[in-house]
Amino acid sequence: MSCVVLGVTAGIAAYKAVEVARQLVSKGITVKVIMTEKARHLVGPSTFRAVTGNPVAVSLFDDPGSPMKHISLAREADVVVVAPATANLLAKMAHGLADDLLSTTLLATRAPVVVAPAMNAAMYRHPATQENLRKLRERGIMVVGPEEGFLACGEEGEGRMSEPSRIVDAVLAFLRGGRQLEGKRVLVTAGGTREPFDPVRYVGNRSSGKMGFALAEVASRRGAEVHLVSAPTALEPPQGVDLIKVETAEQMREEVMRLAPEMDVVVMAAAVADYTPERFSVEKIKKEGQEELVIRLRRTPDILQELLERRRGGQIIVGFAAETGDLKEKALSKIRSKKVDLLVANDVTRPGCGFGSDHNQALLVFRDGRMRETDLMPKEDLAALIWDEIARMLGSADDSSS
Ligand code: CTP
Numbered sequence: 001m002s003c004v005v006l007g008v009t010a011g012i013a014a015y016k017a018v019e020v021a022r023q024l025v026s027k028g029i030t031v032k033v034i035m036t037e038k039a040r041h042l043v044g045p046s047t048f049r050a051v052t053g054n055p056v057a058v059s060l061f062d063d064p065g066s067p068m069k070h071i072s073l074a075r076e077a078d079v080v081v082v083a084p085a086t087a088n089l090l091a092k093m094a095h096g097l098a099d100d101l102l103s104t105t106l107l108a109t110r111a112p113v114v115v116a117p118a119m120n121a122a123m124y125r126h127p128a129t130q131e132n133l134r135k136l137r138e139r140g141i142m143v144v145g146p147e148e149g150f151l152a153c154g155e156e157g158e159g160r161m162s163e164p165s166r167i168v169d170a171v172l173a174f175l176r177g178g179r180q181l182e183g184k185r186v187l188v189t190a191g192g193t194r195e196p197f198d199p200v201r202y203v204g205n206r207s208s209g210k211m212g213f214a215l216a217e218v219a220s221r222r223g224a225e226v227h228l229v230s231a232p233t234a235l236e237p238p239q240g241v242d243l244i245k246v247e248t249a250e251q252m253r254e255e256v257m258r259l260a261p262e263m264d265v266v267v268m269a270a271a272v273a274d275y276t277p278e279r280f281s282v283e284k285i286k287k288e289g290q291e292e293l294v295i296r297l298r299r300t301p302d303i304l305q306e307l308l309e310r311r312r313g314g315q316i317i318v319g320f321a322a323e324t325g326d327l328k329e330k331a332l333s334k335i336r337s338k339k340v341d342l343l344v345a346n347d348v349t350r351p352g353c354g355f356g357s358d359h360n361q362a363l364l365v366f367r368d369g370r371m372r373e374t375d376l377m378p379k380e381d382l383a384a385l386i387w388d389e390i391a392r393m394l395g396s397a398d399d400s401s402s
Contacts, residue, residue: 002175003030005077005109007102008048010038011084011118012152013161018043020083020164021051024171032057032073034102036089060101070101074108079174082106083144084118084161087129093141094132112174112221114142116167121157137239142221144170174221177384180391182223187263188216189256189270189303191231193249197277197295198285206355207271209233211320214383215267216241222387227263229255231270249273249300256303260310265390267318268304269344276300304338316393318386321345322354331365341367341393344386352376364389 004024008017017033024031033048033056045056060070074080082089082102089103093115098104106113115136123129124146137143145162161167190212192205209230216228217238226241229252237243246252249272260266275297285293304319311317319340323330324347331345343365348354353361353376361376364386372389374382 001028001030002078003032003076004171004175005073005080005105005111006031006033006048007080007082007085007089007106008033008035008039008043009082009084009086009089009102010036010042011086011161012042013084013118014039014042016161016164017083018047018051020081020167021048023164023168025052027168027172029175030054032076034058034073034105036100036102057101060104070098070104070108073101074105074111077105077109077111078178079112079114079171080106080109081114081116081167081171083114083116083164083167085115087117087119087123087126087132090115090117090129090132090136094135112140112142112179114144114167114170114174116144116161117146117159118161119146119159120151120153121155121159124157124159140221140240142170142174173218173380173384177218177222177387179223181219181387181394184224184264184394185227185262186219186224186265186267187227187229187256187259188212188219188267189229189231189252189272190216191233192271193231193252193273193300194247195249195273195276195297195300196247196280198281198283200284203273203275203277203295203297205271205273207231208356209235209270210356210358211360211379211383212267212269213238214379215269215386218380218383218387222391224265227259229259229270249276249303253301253303253306257306257310260307260315261312263315264394265316265318266307267386267390268307269318269320271320271322272303273300304340308339316341316390318342318344318390322348324349327363328371331363331371332369335365335367335369339367342386342389 021031031052048056092103098107147160148158149160191209192207194202194204196202213235216226220226220240228241229244278296278298317340327347335343345363360379360382362374364372
């Protein structure tokens with residue numbers, strides 16, 4: 001059974017932590033609560049005791065039978081979540097301070113940590129808090145929220161703790177994936193390449209890069225060293241990921257080929273242009289005297305094909321296929337010609353999925369012809385499901401080589 005240590009600090013939102021505990025318990029998870037001294041003034045430990053069925057820890061010294069409470073809780077935890085996390089707690093974490101049971105446990109644990117900040121908007125916006133949060137994110141700590149809304153101080157703004165269900169979802173994502181990709185090196189490509197034909201124009205496609213970024217983020221959270229080769233997107237780079245920006249198919253090929261020999265997994269989620277303009281005009285093309293403009297295109301290098309030809313033993317290669325029409329038949333014929341380990345095919349004309357959407361539904365086709373059709377789900381959940389499948393393949397590759 002999974003164990004979550006829930007840290008509760010003295011924010012008004014502490015009452016919402018009871019709901020976080022309740023939702024986790026309802027999923028069959030063991031929840032152990034650590035409250036700070038001051039948090040006890042806001043919610044009574046007996047409420048958490050009743051909801052979780054476990055004693056609530058407050059002080060380093062209140063259990064004579066367990067003088068190393070911080071170490072035992074730190075080891076027991078599969079995930080540590082702090083909700084609400086005050087500005088003070090975030091500052092302590094950022095600087096490695098350990099002066100009570102919660103901060104000591106946070107310093108001692110090797111489990112993934114999720115924090116849900118809650119504070120007054122001015123405190124949240126203060127450069128000190130922002131810098132602390134940036135440091136924590138860089139260390140791989142997951143920060144959920146805060147959200148905008150009415151704050152307990154009577155002001156309106158950013159600083160409200162996220163809803164319990166959002167915090168619980170973040171914890172569950174960690175519990176599902178654990179650190180299954182620890183020690184693995186992965187390369188993910190994302191976005192749609194741009195093929196310029198003059199200094200201001202290009203031939204492009206409608207890929208947003210969201211699927212590739214979600215794949216990179218989930219892999220990083222699960223412990224992989226992640227290299228993300230991305231064509232232009234409007235997205236924030238995921239935390240802890242080595243982002244390499246490219247524009248054209250040719251530039252993407254170069255970066256992918258440079259990195260691939262060292263990688264355990266390569267996921268080609270990018271929408272790579274199949275054609276690029278034959279000529280590039282150094283000067284902007286003018287329309288005067290031209291009723292028509294003809295741009296001849298030539299084929300780009302097929303990166304996935306080259307990867308497959310140069311694949312090293314045990315390397316897992318995943319391809320994507322954006323299709324319209326009969327998905328099963330097209331996906332099967334594609335995996336016969338491109339012998340990837342896994343092909344993630346989706347019908348981009350289906351409402352609610354595909355380009356630009358936050359959701360996707362896919363048909364996963366494996367090298368042996370096995371298929372798995374997924375539900376329509378957030379791209380992050382689909383990314384988690386794809387990594388579950390890849391981790392399984394990596395597991396069997398490790399088993400056969402040992
Ligand atoms: N891909 C690639 N290099 C290209 C084009 C595509 O590596 N020049 C990769 C994509 O990242 C994706 C997969 O190949 O993983 C898509 O396969 P492909 O057969 O090229 O699909 P389409 O481009 O959709 O091909 P077609 O239009 O012929 O169906």
